Amino acid sequence: MFNYVGGCERLRKMLNIFLRHGIDEAHLEPLDDLVKFSQIDEVKVLNSYQPLSQQRILFGALRNIHTTTDEIRAKLKIARAVHENPKTIERALEMIDSLCAIAPYIDEFLTKGKMTESEKKINEFSRAIYRKANRLGFYPNLETQLKQAQIREKEVEDFFRKLAENIEIEVENVDETAR
Amino acid sequence: MRTLVETSVLIEASIFWKCTDQDIKGPCFEKCTGLLSFLKDHSEFGIITKTIEDEARNALDDAVGRTIRKTYFTDFADKVKVMEMQHIVSNYCLDRLDKFVEECSSRLPIDTKERDRIKSQEIEPFLKELVTHTVRYIQPPIPSFIHGKRDREELTDVIVQFLPSRGIVYKGIPADRDLTIMAEATFIYRKYKCKEQIYLASIDYHFIPNRIQIGSYLSGYKKFLENKLDSGVRDKLAKQFGFVSDEPSKILEALEQEIAKEET
Numbered sequence: 409m410f411n412y413v414g415g416c417e418r419l420r421k422m423l424n425i426f427l428r429h430g431i432d433e434a435h436l437e438p439l440d441d442l443v444k445f446s447q448i449d450e451v452k453v454l455n456s457y458q459p460l461s462q463q464r465i466l467f468g469a470l471r472n473i474h475t476t477t478d479e480i481r482a483k484l485k486i487a488r489a490v491h492e493n494p495k496t497i498e499r500a501l502e503m504i505d506s507l508c509a510i511a512p513y514i515d516e517f518l519t520k521g522k523m524t525e526s527e528k529k530i531n532e533f534s535r536a537i538y539r540k541a542n543r544l545g546f547y548p549n550l551e552t553q554l555k556q557a558q559i560r561e562k563e564v565e566d567f568f569r570k571l572a573e574n575i576e577i578e579v580e581n582v583d584e585t586a587r
Numbered sequence: 588m589r590t591l592v593e594t595s596v597l598i599e600a601s602i603f604w605k606c607t608d609q610d611i612k613g614p615c616f617e618k619c620t621g622l623l624s625f626l627k628d629h630s631e632f633g634i635i636t637k638t639i640e641d642e643a644r645n646a647l648d649d650a651v652g653r654t655i656r657k658t659y660f661t662d663f664a665d666k667v668k669v670m671e672m673q674h675i676v677s678n679y680c681l682d683r684l685d686k687f688v689e690e691c692s693s694r695l696p697i698d699t700k701e702r703d704r705i706k707s708q709e710i711e712p713f714l715k716e717l718v719t720h721t722v723r724y725i726q727p728p729i730p731s732f733i734h735g736k737r738d739r740e741e742l743t744d745v746i747v748q749f750l751p752s753r754g755i756v757y758k759g760i761p762a763d764r765d766l767t768i769m770a771e772a773t774f775i776y777r778k779y780k781c782k783e784q785i786y787l788a789s790i791d792y793h794f795i796p797n798r799i800q801i802g803s804y805l806s807g808y809k810k811f812l813e814n815k816l817d818s819g820v821r822d823k824l825a826k827q828f829g830f831v832s833d834e835p836s837k838i839l840e841a842l843e844q845e846i847a848k849e850e851t
Contacts, residue, residue, distance in 0.1 A: 454666055461652055467670050468677070531648070538678055539685075550679060557671040561607075567654065567672055568604040568611045571680075574650040574657075575602050575613055579595035579791055 409518060410445035412473075412511035419477075420504045427497050431484055439481045442507075446474035449518060456521065465527050466517055469510050469534040476503060476541040479548060499544045506537045588845050589779075591634045591772050592692065593789035594764070596622065596835055597643040598650075601683040615790045615835075622788055622835035625842060626691035632842055633692035636771050640688050642764050647684065651677050695778070697771055706770035713827060714760055717820060721757035724800035724809065725750070731805060739806040747801045747812075755819035756800065761793035769794075769828065776829035786841065787832040794832035796821050 418438035426432065453466045480500045487496040510533040513525050523530065541547040548556065554564065600619040604611040613619075626633035651673050660666040727746035729739055761769075768787075776785040789795050796818035802809035825831045 451667065454670060455663070460656060464652065464655065464670065464673070468674050471671070471674050535681070550675065553675050557668065557675065559668065559672050559675070563668075563672060564676065565604065565606055565611060567669075567676060568602070570654045570657065571650060571676065572602050572611055572613050574653045575598055575647075578646045578650040578653070579598050 410441065410449070412442075412445075412514045413508070415442050415445070416504060416508045416511045419507070420501070423497050423501050423504070426484075427494065427501070431487055431493060431497065433485050433488075436481055436484065439477055439484070442477040443474060443481060446470045446477065449514070450474065452518070458517075458522070462523055462527060465530050465534065466514065466523070469514060469530060469537070472534050472537040472541070473507060473510070473514075475548065475553070476507070476537060476546050479541070479546040483546065499546070502544060503537075503540060503546060506533070506540050509533050510537065588632060588784045588786070588842065589634055589775065590622075590626065590632050590786040590788055590838055590842065591636070591768075591775065591830070592623070592626070592639065592687075593768060593787055593791065593794060593832075594639050594642045594646060595791040596788050597635070597639065597684055597687055598646050599790060600687060601643070601647060601680045603683065618834060618836040618839075619790065622839045622842075623687050623691050625839055629842070629846070630691055630693060634695060634775065635688050635692035636694065636697055636768075638697075638764070638767050638771060640684075642768075643684055644681065647680055648677070651680075695775060697774060702767070702770045702774050705773050706766050710766050710769050710773065710828065713824075714766070714820075717823060718757060718760050721755045721759075721820065723756070723759060724802045725754065725756065726802055726804060729803060729805075734805075736806040736808070739803045740808045743801055743803045743808060756797045756817040757820045758792045758797060765791065765793045769824070769830070772830035772832075773828040781829055785830040786838045787830050788835045788838045789832055790834060794821070795834055 415438060419442060422436070422438045447470075450467055450470045453463055453470060456463060458466075480496075480503065483492075483496050484500065487493050510530065513523065513530050513533070516525075517523055538547065554561075596619045599613045599615050600623050602611075602613055603616060603620075655669060655673055658669055660669060725747060727743055727750060729742050729746070733739055733742065772785055772787050776783070779785070787794055792798070796816035797820070799812040799815040799817050800809060801812060821832050
């Protein structure tokens with residue numbers, strides 16, 4: 409079983425070495441592991457017996473780790489060519505703390521099969537990864553995300569339609585007595 | 588003049604998807620974005636408190652959760668796809684929400700102890716007492732021996748027109764989060780020493796004037812009276828606590844008039 413706390417620390421170590429000696433594109437194993445195992449664990453989470461709300465939160469956290477680390481790897485591979493060598497590493501190092509913050513909760517879920525921390529807190533950590541990655545340029549845009557996930561425009565439209573209906577219930581704009 | 592933007596307005600404006608044929612949005616989207624666009628240019632008028640922001644996030648999250656729960660997964664691959672989609676859509680909507688919060692408001696300090704006191708000792712008892720005199724819809728007294736569905740409906744329509752008093756129409760006691768927002772509006776009003784007009788923009792009928800609905804329980808007949816609103820509870824809240832709740836479009840009108848007045 410992959411350990412995310414250890415994985416994030418190995419990534420930090422690798423980035424610090426790159427900062428001192430330059431990027432070695434042939435040795436990105438800590439990143440490869442995070443990209444690979446986060447995708448495997450996404451499926452594990454969705455296959456677990458946990459409530460859908462918990463599955464959703466952990467799936468979101470793993471998805472954010474996967475997308476961010478995948479993007480960091482892609483950027484590191486081309487950093488030398490586009491003359492952004494130290495800048496990319498420094499930005500990637502900025503991401504590490506956010507990744508480290510959520511890693512223990514994922515490890516806990518994967519080993520014990522349950523969440524001890526509140527869903528809200530994990531959601532906040534996950535959102536923090538997304539926002540930071542977006543700001544630092546380590547998150548693909550909406551179109552790319554949909555393309556990568558092979559989601560068609562029609563499918564998003566259907567989901568949005570249902571969401572818009574549920575929002576009306578959530579904001580209590582719909583008067584129940586009218587139903 | 589300050590406007591507290593309530594949760595429902597923020598969420599309604601956050602749900603928007605551009606389509607090739609017809610954009611997907613809520614029924615009040617235009618009203619809500621109209622006000623928020625105005626506040627973007629005049630952010631000194633807008634207030635979004637932390638409670639409102641957090642509640643908007645929670646409500647958005649709950650709505651996405653509800654959407655997934657209602658979705659039937661044909662197989663596991665379908666479930667993975669839906670989860671990926673909800674993740675992307677959630678982030679997209681939350682980004683819109685964050686943008687509104689960032690661009691359209693200032694944030695005032697709220698004394699949470701005082702707010703909670705106002706909520707539990709003033710607003711809650713006031714509303715609990717008030718709702719004992721309100722109705723969810725108007726039901727004229729028609730004897731139960733009149734069974735015909737059509738007869739009851741016709742009679743309901745006729746009697747309602749001639750009722751001397753109809754009672755106050757209100758949705759019922761609001762949820763705890765709504766009471767907190769009302770308490771915050773009151774706190775802000777008092778913070779300005781009751782000299783500043785405080786508006787609360789909402790599309791939730793717990794805050795704004797309610798549509799008048801008539802009906803007959805026995806025949807299951809119900810309908811809304813067109814263009815008729817009951818502002819009874821809203822006005823009583825305004826008189827007692829100082830904040831005036833209304834639809835975003837009405838508040839936008841008032842804000843524009845205020846600006847025009849200042850310019851002249």
